[in-house]
Every structure is written in C-alpha cells, then in structure tokens.
Amino acid sequence: MYYHHYYPIDVVNGPGTRCTLFVSGCEHQCKGCYNQSTWRLDGGHPFDEALFERIIADLNDSRIPRRGLSLSGGDPLHPANVPTILALVQAVRARCPGKDIWCWTGYRLDELTAAQQAVVAYLDVLVDGRFEQTLADPALIWRGSSNQVIHHFDRSAALWQHQTTLTQKE
Secondary structure, three states, X not given: OEEEEEEEEEOOOOOOOEEEEEEOOOOOOOOOOOOHHHOOOOOOEEOOHHHHHXXXXXXXXXXXXXXXXXXXXXXXXXXXXXXXXXHHHHHHHXXXXXXXXXXXXOOOHHHOOHHHHHHHOOOOEEEEOOOOHHHEOOOOOOOOEOOOEEEEEEOOOOOOEEEEEOOOOO
C-alpha cells in the first residue's frame, strides 16, 4: 500500500485531536474531489513497518493525547489497500485501548465486499458514499455532500449496533 500523507496531529478530520492517514488509490475519481492527488495507487510513499509502528506510538503518546485514528485518501477500502488497512485497524484495537477509528470511503456500506466488511468490523465510524458535486454542502460536518452517510458503530454493546446519520448536519 502507498500513502499520500500522514498527520500525527490533526484536528480537522474527525472529532478531537487525532492521527490521520491519507492513503493512495481511489477508483471512484469523483468530480470535484478535493484530494485528486491521492487517486493513483502508486502515488505518494510506500506504507512500511516504520510508519505502522509510528502511528501506534503516536496514538499512545500521553504528551499529546489523541482521541483516535482517521483513515481517508484516496480510499482506505480500495481493494488494494484493504489488507494493510485491516492489519492497521486490528493493531489499533489491540494496542491502543480507548482510541476510536474513523474511515471515509467512496463505497457504500451495502456494496462492500467481505474483505472490506472485515475492516468495517473494527471501525467506530464509517463515512460512506461518493462525493457528489451537485449535492455538495459546506455546512455539513465530516462529509462533503449530502448523499454521504455517517454510520456510527457502537462497539461497547454485546451486540454490534449500527446507527446511521442521514439528514442531520453532522
């Protein structure tokens, strides 16, 4: 997997102070996308073990407490990215207690493959759907167009619970 940029301290891409990874590779190529430089799968830098461990260390750094990890791009759920993203979210769950994981994807939840769903099983929030320029709304928080859906997954319950945000300006 390749990544475009890693921000060890980010207050824009999700709630609170976070670590944010922008991966490379997106097959959706939405018209009006603000991050077109991440579309190529081989763009940016190779994601290696050193960055993997740095993300874990940054999330656990008590000097600058982070609420969690944000995954964007490109598309973290691009099929070529899924194996590495799955390993990363599994490690965050195992090694970074109490941290949440947010992910943005152009795929809709109802069209994900089994491999992509395996990643979703570790997420707290999934923002799904292609960016639609005709539905763009700058008043929206955490999404760019009104067709995109924010899915909140409650990991604290015995059973997996799912809440969807459709119309709120969240």
